[in-house]
Amino acid sequence: MYVSLEPCNHFGRVPPCTDAIIKSGIERVVCPFSDPNPKVNGRGIQALRRAGIKVEIGAGKKEAKELNEAFITFHAKRRPFVAVKFAASLDGKIATTTGDSKWITNLAARKYAHYLRSIYQAVIVGATTVRRDNPHLGSRLAGRRDPLRIIIDGRLSVSPSAQVFRDGNALVVASGLAPKTKLAVFKKRGIDVILFKTKRIPLKSLLQELFQREIVSVMVEGGGDVIGNFFDEKFVDKVHAFTAPIIIGGEKAVSAVRGRGIKKISGAQRLKNISRKKFGEDWLISGNL
Numbered sequence: 001m002y003v004s005l006e007p008c009n010h011f012g013r014v015p016p017c018t019d020a021i022i023k024s025g026i027e028r029v030v031c032p033f034s035d036p037n038p039k040v041n042g043r044g045i046q047a048l049r050r051a052g053i054k055v056e057i058g059a060g061k062k063e064a065k066e067l068n069e070a071f072i073t074f075h076a077k078r079r080p081f082v083a084v085k086f087a088a089s090l091d092g093k094i095a096t097t098t099g100d101s102k103w104i105t106n107l108a109a110r111k112y113a114h115y116l117r118s119i120y121q122a123v124i125v126g127a128t129t130v131r132r133d134n135p136h137l138g139s140r141l142a143g144r145r146d147p148l149r150i151i152i153d154g155r156l157s158v159s160p161s162a163q164v165f166r167d168g169n170a171l172v173v174a175s176g177l178a179p180k181t182k183l184a185v186f187k188k189r190g191i192d193v194i195l196f197k198t199k200r201i202p203l204k205s206l207l208q209e210l211f212q213r214e215i216v217s218v219m220v221e222g223g224g225d226v227i228g229n230f231f232d233e234k235f236v237d238k239v240h241a242f243t244a245p246i247i248i249g250g251e252k253a254v255s256a257v258r259g260r261g262i263k264k265i266s267g268a269q270r271l272k273n274i275s276r277k278k279f280g281e282d283w284l285i286s287g288n289l
């Protein structure tokens, strides 16, 4: 049996895989490395070996690391894996000066973006994006899972009737600036709110909270302010940058990455393991940081 991760020997969301493997009569198991989850970390391999199964470790390490990147980051850094996704013009804008952003990329690219939503456990957006666009943020693809929708909204300025709250699968992150009356409205509607006492929501603490809630991976979808904050804090593990061959222009048009930025090009965050996909005239460039 070839597996992409050490078979587990504990009861998590599913019963131990090692029991099933032992019962099945499989004689040899090949796995890339031991599971970084401290609950497993070598114990699965031990259990198999004790049962007389030959276990070989190391094959397909590179590929398995890619496959399990979110899971590995979750355990190694004790925070969710953070991907950033945006759809920008050639001049790096994700909306016009009036805030219009529909649509920058073509239908095929947007469909792929919906697929990306389904492979991450949660998506994160800022308050302005919800206020302006009232996005659905679901996967919309048959048979694919909808991610948890997380809205960073210090002042609780979004409407509790926004589309993102169409079911219970949403979470609002508010700060000490959130009016108590608004908090009460959200609570009454049964909307889950994480409240930080500070004026700004500290992303590090937010990611720690998401780790506690066992959110393994998130995709930050914008807008530019929220994406910029994640880059400034160096919390981005992967980028999915869609670009369309259009020019938007305008000093006040929102850029894909706002925040503080950097002073010297030598300090730029450079992607590795680049892959490119073409959707008609649009491109998706993905890479890891």
Ligand SMILES: NC(=O)c1ccc[n+]([C@@H]2O[C@H](COP(=O)([O-])OP(=O)(O)OC[C@H]3O[C@@H](n4cnc5c(N)ncnc54)[C@H](OP(=O)(O)O)[C@@H]3O)[C@@H](O)[C@H]2O)c1
Residues within 6 Å of the ligand: 085, 086, 087, 088, 093, 094, 095, 099, 100, 101, 104, 125, 126, 127, 128, 129, 130, 132, 133, 152, 153, 154, 155, 157, 175, 199, 200, 201, 202, 203, 221, 222, 223, 224, 225, 226, 227, 229, 254, 258
């Ligand atoms: N093309 C694309 O891929 C794409 C994707 C998403 C959005 N967009 C466009 O992007 C535009 C919005 O982008 P944006 O940069 O203006 O805004 P944004 O990132 O959507 O939201 C920024 C707002 O979120 C709140 N916020 C963010 N970080 C916070 C923190 N750490 N603590 C407390 N509050 C925090 C603040 O709200 P308050 O100011 O209320 O405190 C802040 O002004 C829209 O026009 C939308 O259409 C484009």
